[in-house]
Amino acid sequence: METVLLCCKTVGTDSVFTETMWRRSVGAAHTWFGCRSAGPKRIWGPHAVRTCSTPALPPGRITALQAVDLWRRHFEERGVTEPGHSSRYIIAHLLGAKTVESLEHGKLTEFLSQEKTEQMWRLCTRRLSRMPVQYVIEEWDFRDLTLKMRPPVFIPRPETEELVELVLRDLMKNPGTGGDSQHACLEVGCGSGAISLSLLKSLPQLKVIALDQSQAAVDLTVENALRLGLQDRLQVYHIDVMKDAETVLSLCRHVSVLVSNPPYLFSEDVVSLEPEVLRWIHGVIILSAAPRFEDHSALDGGEDGLNVIRQILTLAPHILSNHGRVYLEVDPRHPVLIRPWVEAHVEGLHYVATQHDFTGRPRFCILQKEKSHKDRELYLGLRN
Amino acid sequence: MLIQSAAKTLYFGSLLRKMSRVFSMISYMNSVSNWVIWRGSPRMSPLLNPLPAGLTYILAAGKKDLMDLPVLNEDDLEEQFVRGTGPGGQATNKTSNCVVLRHIPTGIVVKCHQTRSVDINRKRARDIMREKLDVAYKGELSEVIIKKKESVLRKQEKRRKANENLERKKQFKEVLAADLNPEKDTA
Numbered sequence: 001m002e003t004v005l006l007c008c009k010t011v012g013t014d015s016v017f018t019e020t021m022w023r024r025s026v027g028a029a030h031t032w033f034g035c036r037s038a039g040p041k042r043i044w045g046p047h048a049v050r051t052c053s054t055p056a057l058p059p060g061r062i063t064a065l066q067a068v069d070l071w072r073r074h075f076e077e078r079g080v081t082e083p084g085h086s087s088r089y090i091i092a093h094l095l096g097a098k099t100v101e102s103l104e105h106g107k108l109t110e111f112l113s114q115e116k117t118e119q120m121w122r123l124c125t126r127r128l129s130r131m132p133v134q135y136v137i138e139e140w141d142f143r144d145l146t147l148k149m150r151p152p153v154f155i156p157r158p159e160t161e162e163l164v165e166l167v168l169r170d171l172m173k174n175p176g177t178g179g180d181s182q183h184a185c186l187e188v189g190c191g192s193g194a195i196s197l198s199l200l201k202s203l204p205q206l207k208v209i210a211l212d213q214s215q216a217a218v219d220l221t222v223e224n225a226l227r228l229g230l231q232d233r234l235q236v237y238h239i240d241v242m243k244d245a246e247t248v249l250s251l252c253r254h255v256s257v258l259v260s261n262p263p264y265l266f267s268e269d270v271v272s273l274e275p276e277v278l279r280w281i282h283g284v285i286i287l288s289a290a291p292r293f294e295d296h297s298a299l300d301g302g303e304d305g306l307n308v309i310r311q312i313l314t315l316a317p318h319i320l321s322n323h324g325r326v327y328l329e330v331d332p333r334h335p336v337l338i339r340p341w342v343e344a345h346v347e348g349l350h351y352v353a354t355q356h357d358f359t360g361r362p363r364f365c366i367l368q369k370e371k372s373h374k375d376r377e378l379y380l381g382l383r384n
Numbered sequence: 385m386l387i388q389s390a391a392k393t394l395y396f397g398s399l400l401r402k403m404s405r406v407f408s409m410i411s412y413m414n415s416v417s418n419w420v421i422w423r424g425s426p427r428m429s430p431l432l433n434p435l436p437a438g439l440t441y442i443l444a445a446g447k448k449d450l451m452d453l454p455v456l457n458e459d460d461l462e463e464q465f466v467r468g469t470g471p472g473g474q475a476t477n478k479t480s481n482c483v484v485l486r487h488i489p490t491g492i493v494v495k496c497h498q499t500r501s502v503d504i505n506r507k508r509a510r511d512i513m514r515e516k517l518d519v520a521y522k523g524e525l526s527e528v529i530i531k532k533k534e535s536v537l538r539k540q541e542k543r544r545k546a547n548e549n550l551e552r553k554k555q556f557k558e559v560l561a562a563d564l565n566p567e568k569d570t571a
């Protein structure tokens with residue numbers, strides 16, 4: 001069994017949580033990029049210069065507003081999406097704010113220092129290569145958290161903020177019974193850690209197990225947890241749920257929540273994505289006309305987008321405590337497919353509801369474990 | 385391209401239904417290109433739905449010194465996002481997180497792009513809306529206005545005191561200078 005466990009120290013059979021021990025030091029979490037400051041430049045610098053002409057640095061001093069305008073126009077000319085937003089988010093970041101709108105009054109009309117001007121040019125040149133703004137400024141907000149962002153780890157989408165909200169609503173309505181029976185949660189595919197960390201932040205009693213098949217994602221989740229001081233109630237594992245279901249089952253029992261924003265795009269749709277998503281979700285920049293996509297695993301859910309979803313639903317009754325729930329973010333075409341599939345294939349799990357996202361699309365599925373399950377042992381027996 | 389057109393047909397129905405309700409907003413948003421109106425009354429996630437009164441009360445109370453602000457009814461709201469026409473979710477990576485909220489009965493419009501989180505912007509927009517409604521309903525008697533006035537007064541008072549202090553220091557220096565100068569001159 002090829003298990004790559006990030007932390008594993010006497011995983012008790014009756015307790016979900018055991019002592020956490022990070023196998024990798026935090027420093028190691030940085031290694032993906034090699035030398036971090038040199039990394040980005042090394043990856044796209046030379047190509048960016050060749051393929052996207054960068055406007056020359058201004059000879060004299062310019063104000064923040066002038067820089068924003070100049071770059072907005074340049075982005076526009078070069079067909080970079082969201083030219084205005086890109087340019088404004090970058091300057092806001094350089095001036096120490098989240099958005100231009102939250103900047104101190106008058107800041108935009110002040111002259112930029114030479115250093116800030118150069119930084120603006122450097123970051124905007126990256127954006128010119130269609131690198132998403134979130135990777136350019138290396139951070140983004142998810143609900144009330146600011147998270148570190150780094151390719152090729154998936155950038156959290158605003159729809160997922162609502163997924164967290166759905167879980168919170170239920171857990172707040174039904175806090176664990178008694179002092180020590182805390183709720184436990186499993187997240188499959190944690191990416192940057194957005195969902196898990198957000199839940200931990202909002203629920204001081206909650207404990208979370210997060211897993212991802214990508215080492216870069218595991219590292220980033222750990223890094224974000226440490227930055228936010230939320231590491232004590234979190235365990236992060238490098239596991240592929242498709243290949244290593246047994247390990248998942250041995251780690252997680254009786255959790256009350258199984259939450260996931262798994263890869264759910266239909267394979268045929270993956271090729272027609274915007275360059276920002278296409279190139280950067282996979283962390284692979286397209287340098288030649290012939291696209292090379294190496295790692296689709298953050299969004300490609302297979303032919304019908306359900307590969308990982310089916311696996312999660314199959315495992316769910318064996319992982320959840322009685323009345324425990326599954327919360328999934330899915331493609332709008334999925335809820336009508338998932339319901340009959342679960343009814344036909346997964347015993348002990350019943351479909352509770354489909355919820356819509358803020359744009360009105362059927363985006364979330366909630367399912368519940370119906371009765372206590374006897375066939376956990378059966379399942380394990382069959383697999384062995 | 386494929387995804388976009390598919391999504392358009394898929395959601396066109398719901399768009400049309402809402403169109404009539406949001407018509408009046410379009411003129412307001414004229415200056416902003418790329419606005420897409422998705423829903424007439426998008427439900428804020430149930431946690432924030434003001435209807436379970438106790439909960440919103442706590443949210444509002446924590447922030448606004450126990451102000452007795454009106455409770456919002458999500459059915460009275462329409463909301464706009466700049467999310468483009470794409471399929472949303474994992475397939476889209478948009479950074480525009482501005483939220484525009486309109487209270488249909490009063491026509492009050494609130495815009496929020498203070499943070500990079502759509503969720504937080506939606507919550508803040510609702511907080512601001514409640515304050516605006518309070519002012520609209522109660523006028524000068526609104527706690528929002530009273531608190532604001534108090535804070536303006538406090539600031540004026542502070543400034544006055546600071547100015548007085550400054551003045552006193554200046555006078556003190558002048559006196560000091562007058563005392564010292566003759567000595568200097570003779571030195």
Ligand SMILES: C[S@@+](CC[C@H](N)C(=O)[O-])C[C@H]1O[C@@H](n2cnc3c(N)ncnc32)[C@H](O)[C@@H]1O
Nearest residue numbers: 154156189190191212213214240241242261298
């Ligand atoms: C769409 S991203 C979601 C990331 C994060 N939860 C969020 O919402 O921002 C899906 C994540 O699932 C992970 N993933 C994909 N297939 C997986 C598998 N078989 N086992 C574990 N994780 C998987 C990917 O590496 C990726 O980080």
